[in-house]
Amino acid sequence: MGRDLRPGWTTGACATAAAAAATAALFGGDFPDPVTITLPGGQQPAFALAVTARGDGWAEAGVIKDAGDDPDVTHGALVRARVWAGADGGGVVFRAGPGVGTVTLPGLPLPVGEPAINPVPRAMICAAVTAAAQAAGRVVGDLAPDLVVEIGIDNGEALARRTLNGRLGIIGGLSVLGTTGIVVPYSCGAWIASIHRGVDVARAAGLPHVAACTGRTSEATVARHYGLSEQALLDMGDFAGGTLKYLRRHPVPRLTIAGGFAKLGKLARGLMDLHSKRHAVDLDWLAGVLADLGADADLLAQARGANTALQVLHLADAAGLPVADRVATMARDVAVGVLGDAPITVDVLVIDRQGGIIGQAGGVADTHSPLPR
Known part of the structure; x- marks a missing residue:
């Protein structure tokens, strides 16, 4: 029998705990170990200190980050906070230590040039160091202490290469993230949030064309085919709904949706979550598409009895039926419907596993023309 997945703590929560402990020590006390903080939801977890x-x-x-059972790239990373006195009247000022990135592009919730410590972690850290200063008798009332708080993450620059930070213009390390302080294992929220930030950065840069892709192969194909910059690429993954709904509220002039035949077949059916665990390939539906293209009874029977969507695609190709084009057209119709009145021109590319474009709808893409490899 399976067990429940264990939640963990965000980088922001770990940074808050480290900053609270460092502040207590700066003002003459001992390092509290464990150190207790208050999360936005009122929870009060305690964190053991790894270094002082x-x-x-x-x-x-x-503090060593424990992400629970989530496959977080920062699980096990050492999150550090160093504090020292700041200028009189300056309040709490943040610095990026080794392993924490700096914002270099507009469109994120922080100004260019600021350390990549997001607004909620900043608020958590401010509250924690203020409470520590109050306990030490160093501030009166709710006034924030005049402190510089430098957050660092050991090996953060290397870990950041496994994230989308570079694409978002966060250079030199990781972001300090978290809105609740708690990591929910395998949560969709973090991925969808990264898609939203990608749209924000593209819009702030004035990019006229973005591409939402289901995977690395389709992403590489679209980038080459249209000459798109890295900032124009949205790692949509399986989250078609989260991508399209955000673009409806924050439009760009042109959107390309690109992915494999099976995943775009799900979008063509009107599904917004393209993950295989949520929705299996519907072979009866694909057979219906072939029927509309004029497939005979024998081909329809083979399609319904196929093992995979790829097998159906091969059967259709052998019969000369443009099923990938039809799926692209249907997926585009669904996307346009979700986008509603948003002023966005949409095209769809169906990409094979070798990076070839095998179907398209809208736009000016050359179909059936694999890229040189």
Whole structure:
């Protein structure tokens, strides 16, 4: 019998705990270990300290991130906070330490040049260091202490290469993220949020054309085919609904949707979640598409008895039936319907596993023309 997946803590929660402990030590106390913080939802988890250090006018603490059972690239990373006195009246000022990135492109919820410590973690850290300063008798009332808080993540620059930070213009390391402080294993929220930030960055850059792709092969094909920059590529994955609904509210002039035959077949059926665990390929539906294209009874029977959508595609190709084009057209119709009145021109490309374009609808793509490899 399976067990429940174990939740974990966000990078922002770990940074908050480290900053609270470092602040207590800076103001003459011991490093509290474990250190307790308050999350936005009112939960009060305690974090063990992995490292502590003091110097002339500064204190530092570190927490090992535990992401629970989520496959988070930062699971096990050491999140550090070093604090020291800031300018009088300056309040809490944030710095990017080693392994934390800096914002270099507009469109994110932070100005260009700021450390990539998101607004909610900033608020959590401010509240935690203020509480520590109050406990030490260093501030009056709810005034924030005048502190510089530097957040770092060991090996963060290398870990960031496994994320979309570079595409979003976050250079030099990871982002300090989290809106609740809690990591929910295999949550869709983080992926969808990254899609939204990708749209925001593209819009802020004034890009006229973005591509929402289901995987790396389709992404590489679209980038080459249209000459799109990295900032124009949206890693949609299986989240067609989350992508299209956000674009409906935050439109760009042109959208290309690209993916494999099976996943775009699901979009063509009107499904917004393209994951294989949510929705299986509907072979009866694909047979119906072939029937509309004039397939005979024998081909329809073979299609209904096929093992995979790829097998259906091969059967259709052998019979000279443009099923990939038809799926592209139907997927485009669904996408246009979700986008509603948003002023977006849409085209769809169906990509094979070798990176060839095997079907299209809308736009000016050359169909059935694999890229040179």
